[in-house]
Amino acid sequence: MPRGFVVRSLASPHTNREETAMHDHARHDRPMHDHRKLGRELGLFDTDPLIGSGLPYWLPDGAVIRHTLEEYIRDAERRAGYRHVYSPVLGKRELYEISGHWSHYSDDMFPPMDLGGEQVVLRPSLCPHHALIYRSRSHSYRELPLRVAELGGMYRSELSGVLGGLTRVRAIQLNDAHIFCTLDQVAAEAAGALEMIGRAYAALGIRPVRHRLSLPGAGGKYVAAPEMWRRATAMLTDVLDRSGLPYEAVEGEAAFYGPKIDVQIADGAGREATLSTVQVDFHQPEQFDLHYIGPDGGRHRPVMVHRSIIGSVERAVAHLIEVYGGAFPAWLAPTQVVVLPVTESELPRAEALVRRCAELGLRAEVSGPEHGSLGARVRAARLAPYQAVIGAKEAAGDEVALRLRDGRALDAMPAAEALARIGDLVAARTTDLWEPAVQRA
Ligand SMILES: [Zn+2]
Numbered sequence: 001m002p003r004g005f006v007v008r009s010l011a012s013p014h015t016n017r018e019e020t021a022m023h024d025h026a027r028h029d030r031p032m033h034d035h036r037k038l039g040r041e042l043g044l045f046d047t048d049p050l051i052g053s054g055l056p057y058w059l060p061d062g063a064v065i066r067h068t069l070e071e072y073i074r075d076a077e078r079r080a081g082y083r084h085v086y087s088p089v090l091g092k093r094e095l096y097e098i099s100g101h102w103s104h105y106s107d108d109m110f111p112p113m114d115l116g117g118e119q120v121v122l123r124p125s126l127c128p129h130h131a132l133i134y135r136s137r138s139h140s141y142r143e144l145p146l147r148v149a150e151l152g153g154m155y156r157s158e159l160s161g162v163l164g165g166l167t168r169v170r171a172i173q174l175n176d177a178h179i180f181c182t183l184d185q186v187a188a189e190a191a192g193a194l195e196m197i198g199r200a201y202a203a204l205g206i207r208p209v210r211h212r213l214s215l216p217g218a219g220g221k222y223v224a225a226p227e228m229w230r231r232a233t234a235m236l237t238d239v240l241d242r243s244g245l246p247y248e249a250v251e252g253e254a255a256f257y258g259p260k261i262d263v264q265i266a267d268g269a270g271r272e273a274t275l276s277t278v279q280v281d282f283h284q285p286e287q288f289d290l291h292y293i294g295p296d297g298g299r300h301r302p303v304m305v306h307r308s309i310i311g312s313v314e315r316a317v318a319h320l321i322e323v324y325g326g327a328f329p330a331w332l333a334p335t336q337v338v339v340l341p342v343t344e345s346e347l348p349r350a351e352a353l354v355r356r357c358a359e360l361g362l363r364a365e366v367s368g369p370e371h372g373s374l375g376a377r378v379r380a381a382r383l384a385p386y387q388a389v390i391g392a393k394e395a396a397g398d399e400v401a402l403r404l405r406d407g408r409a410l411d412a413m414p415a416a417e418a419l420a421r422i423g424d425l426v427a428a429r430t431t432d433l434w435e436p437a438v439q440r441a
Helices: 017-025 035-041 060-079 093-099 127-135 183-204 226-243 283-287 313-324 344-359 374-380 392-396 415-427
Strands: 090-092 113-115 118-122 146-155 171-181 210-215 247-251 260-266 272-281 303-308 337-341 364-366 386-390 399-404
Touching: 035 313, 060 146, 060 171, 060 183, 060 313, 090 093, 093 118, 093 127, 093 283, 127 146, 127 171, 127 283, 127 303, 171 183, 171 313, 183 226, 183 260, 183 272, 183 303, 210 226, 226 260, 226 272, 272 283, 272 313, 283 303, 337 344, 337 374, 344 364, 344 386, 344 392, 344 415, 386 392, 386 415, 392 399, 399 415
Parallel strands: 210 247, 337 364, 337 386
Antiparallel strands: 090 118, 113 118, 146 171, 171 303, 210 260, 260 272, 272 303, 386 399
16 A cells, blocks of 8 residues: 555544544444545545446455454354355356245346356355255264355345445345254354354444344245244244343344344434344255254254344445544554654654564554654544654654554653554454553463
8 A cells, every 4th residue: 555545635534633532432422424425535445437336346445444354253253163165156047046036036136147058146145055055065963053154245236226335235245154053053053143243243343223123024025934934033032032132023124034133233324224134044944955964863954044243344344434434443444553753864763663563464654754744644644543653762762652543642662562562452353542451462
């Protein structure tokens, strides 16, 4: 990324440092920011008419946030016993006829493409691919629950009139997983997924506006199997009741194959959207004739629990932009440390510090005197969590004078100590800039 980060023209989301401080200590106070406007101003993402509406691309700073978020999710999933897979974004039309998407969900799907006498479609969800991955090997009850996760692409043929920014897109990167389990394991797996969602929200500083039990409504949108719906709804109701979370049941919001728990967020205008879901599905295991070998040696049907922790990466990043107004927690910030040499004399020291940051895995840049007075450079770098000022005294002693984004100016300290501390805070994925003290491993 060019060194121009701190000086590029951007309409300020914060007019002064008090406003920025508010974001570090009292997040979610209104007003939230418009992610479409801020995303472009901060150089996070953009669109091009030649690529098409609803098909944003990610600029380097936005790609850093996305990558960091994806790694956080993969790490959380690995710790929770998920196994990651990759599967293609295309599938034959027949696959979606079997899954039920073709008859229940085709309004949201792209038209099929003719390919050598076959029809293939951009997938509207990852479930059918994961069902086939499960089916490709035989499974004993001892392997269950089998948790299959993927951060994968899917497509939705949104009308161009409703597209905007990252919240309504036609190409979606979904944080998805399917847990293949026995009937007895469904409640624990669904509850575990709900807990993972809660932990991720705490780490990311996301506050849900409500939990919703989404039930089927009238009409032919839903698979007709009353007993299946009754059992799945009873299980999710039980999970919600035991979680202690307040929730409301809403008809007409279920997936076509089953009821779901939806975790709702809101944007600055109060518009609600679903970010995370936990679903119980008896339908697709039946459709794909999935089975496992039970302790009795016989074939049994597993249940599929579908779950997403942060939903689509696009919607999650849009929400983070709105919540933080560009002042991201240090671990997510595109630039974590801006190094400010007071004069040209300290420029070599500043550049050396940026290299040390890179070796420690920290994202740092120099903003030198060619970009203006120190005061102007401090203001220009106001969204960076840490500014490291190097004057003659600091350069002589291999020290830095840190300024935190919330306005605190710390006494000069050894550069190695400052970087180690920042590295620990970033590794801990905390939303705190300096406290509480992080234990060195
Ligand atoms: Zn699914």
